[in-house]
Amino acid sequence: MNEPRETSDLDRALHGWAERREAAKDHDGLLGRIMTAHGRGGGALPPVSLHAPRLRPHRTAWFAMGAAAAALVAATLLVVLRPRPDVVVPSDLPPQYAWLDQSQLGEKAALLREMERVFENRLQWVAETEGRVVMQVEQDGRDGAALPAEAAGVAVRVVVVQRDADSDQWTPVWAVDVLARQQQVVHLTPSNAGLPPGTELVLWAFAVDDDVIAVDSRLSVAEHSLQVEFSDVQRSGVPARVYEVREHGRQYRVFQTIAMLDDKV
Amino acid sequence: MRNIGETPAPSDEQLLASYRESGRASAAEELVRRHLPRVNALVYRMVLDESVADDITQEVFLRVLRSLSGFRHKARFSTWLCKVALNATYSYLKSEKGSPVRYCREPSEGHSREPSPEDAVLEAELDAEIRAALSELSPKLRAAIVLTSVEQLDVKEAARIEGCTTATMYWRIHQARKKLRHRLKNWFSP
Numbered sequence: 001m002n003e004p005r006e007t008s009d010l011d012r013a014l015h016g017w018a019e020r021r022e023a024a025k026d027h028d029g030l031l032g033r034i035m036t037a038h039g040r041g042g043g044a045l046p047p048v049s050l051h052a053p054r055l056r057p058h059r060t061a062w063f064a065m066g067a068a069a070a071a072l073v074a075a076t077l078l079v080v081l082r083p084r085p086d087v088v089v090p091s092d093l094p095p096q097y098a099w100l101d102q103s104q105l106g107e108k109a110a111l112l113r114e115m116e117r118v119f120e121n122r123l124q125w126v127a128e129t130e131g132r133v134v135m136q137v138e139q140d141g142r143d144g145a146a147l148p149a150e151a152a153g154v155a156v157r158v159v160v161v162q163r164d165a166d167s168d169q170w171t172p173v174w175a176v177d178v179l180a181r182q183q184q185v186v187h188l189t190p191s192n193a194g195l196p197p198g199t200e201l202v203l204w205a206f207a208v209d210d211d212v213i214a215v216d217s218r219l220s221v222a223e224h225s226l227q228v229e230f231s232d233v234q235r236s237g238v239p240a241r242v243y244e245v246r247e248h249g250r251q252y253r254v255f256q257t258i259a260m261l262d263d264k265v
Numbered sequence: 266m267r268n269i270g271e272t273p274a275p276s277d278e279q280l281l282a283s284y285r286e287s288g289r290a291s292a293a294e295e296l297v298r299r300h301l302p303r304v305n306a307l308v309y310r311m312v313l314d315e316s317v318a319d320d321i322t323q324e325v326f327l328r329v330l331r332s333l334s335g336f337r338h339k340a341r342f343s344t345w346l347c348k349v350a351l352n353a354t355y356s357y358l359k360s361e362k363g364s365p366v367r368y369c370r371e372p373s374e375g376h377s378r379e380p381s382p383e384d385a386v387l388e389a390e391l392d393a394e395i396r397a398a399l400s401e402l403s404p405k406l407r408a409a410i411v412l413t414s415v416e417q418l419d420v421k422e423a424a425r426i427e428g429c430t431t432a433t434m435y436w437r438i439h440q441a442r443k444k445l446r447h448r449l450k451n452w453f454s455p
Contacts, residue, residue: 009453010446011414017395018415020388021309027301030319034301034326035294183428206428208348212332231356233332233349 094239095170098159098255105237108155109261112179125180127193134193136186151181153261154205154213158254159239160221165249173252174199174221179261182206182213198222205258211236213258219243228254236260277342285333297326300343303416304350310411311354311404313396321357325350347426351408358404391452398448402441409437410445 100108115135116123122138156178161170174196180186186203188195195201204216212233219228228243236259243254275283277296284292304325309318329349399407405427412423413434424434446453 010442010449013391013395013449013452014410014414014445016388017392018306018310020392022302022306025302025305027305030305030322031294031298031301033319034297034323035290037323037327038293038330039290206352208345208352214352233328 094241094255094257095159095161095172097172097175098157098239098257100155100157100237100257100259105155105259105261108177108179109153112153112261124184125178125186127176127178127186127188129174129176129188129193129195132194134188136192151183152207153179154182154207155179155259155261156186156203156205156215156217157239157257158201158217158219159257160219160224160226160252160254162224162250162252165246165251170253173224176201178203180205182260196221196223207236207260208233213260215256215258217242217256219254224252226252226254230256234258281333281342284330293330296342297330300346301326303343304346307347307411307416308350308354310399310415311351311407312357313400317357321353322350325353328353344422344426347412348428351426354408355404394449394452398445401448402444406437406441406444409434410441413438414442 112123112126115126119135119137124136124138127134158176158178159172160174161172163170176188176193176195178186178188178201180203182205184204186201188201188203190197190199198220199222200218200220202216202218206214208214213236214233215230217228217230219226219230225247226243226245230240230242234240234256237257239255239257241253242256243252245252275292275295277299280292280296280299283289284296301322305318305322308321308325309315312318312321325346329346399410402410408427409423412418412426413420416423418426420431420434420438424431427434429437
């Protein structure tokens, strides 16, 4: 292929730069550092997350879908997660309602596809909390805010549980399910998703492999003075305890579950 | 050339299986040793700082070793590793957002060939200019040029690592080359 002369010069310059650096680099010390840290069971270095950067949300419009959309969603088999105050969790394991099972995932994948069809691929996300279903849809479908339907779908569940200091049983206090395409920034607030005052959730996910998903999330729940930031990889479908705190004689835990949606379902 | 009777080196997949099944530290070490130069080079070419590159490389391998149980062989291990390393650099660069990438004027020592004193000065200057030019690219454009021009991956592979379409990758490469050519035009013949 005939390339412009300066393009070849550019390649040569880049290769030369890279080779000179490699020739000067000794990796033995770094190898030793890594294996020593691994032997200790982790690194003492500040954490570096494995996610790609968040996409900045584009200009979007919020469609208050109201009763019509809620009814439509209800008809599409969304399994609604409603934490009930009387439900208790008897152990330190993730509570059963933090898991996303195959049946739920199949239903959520069908829901995402159906809503994307209804909104002609302008759907950005679907969120469900405390029995309410909210969607964000691009206004005109031309600003590229929604990701193409080829991007893999993801389902995310965040559950907050609490218990009193003298109790060994956990009670769910807040939960949300989110459906979106990977790399879509999802930002739920009281105004756009009907969350309780002072509650906010930002999510971004990217599948680094079939079973491993990089997740970047930030949750604030003012009512319980919770501020959670998570930036790491997670196993698909397996709840991760992303936060735990004890305050004023009360203990809180936050579980986050993320799973890829099989679009063939 | 391998001697007759010499045991062939285990593949990445064999090392992964060995590490997953028995937790053998030697398997983990061999995996790290095998991929460390490439990962460290990739990270360095993105962050342009030796010390930061080493820290990120360490963190990448520690996290990868902890996540190996989740790795499936659908993607090559090296591809997955590149993805993870790039994601880590993006994370770092995001945290440094607002300030340009810092690059160090590192002396070019240890060359495989010994340049003349005049050439050595010119090479050091060119290296500094290249680092400066790369630091001015956005992380996505930098990754595109590093993966294709420096790492010499084909465009499809680079797109797979970056999680974008090949068309997007072509566009990024084009943009990156255009900016670099403009920035480094004084170094090239007209």
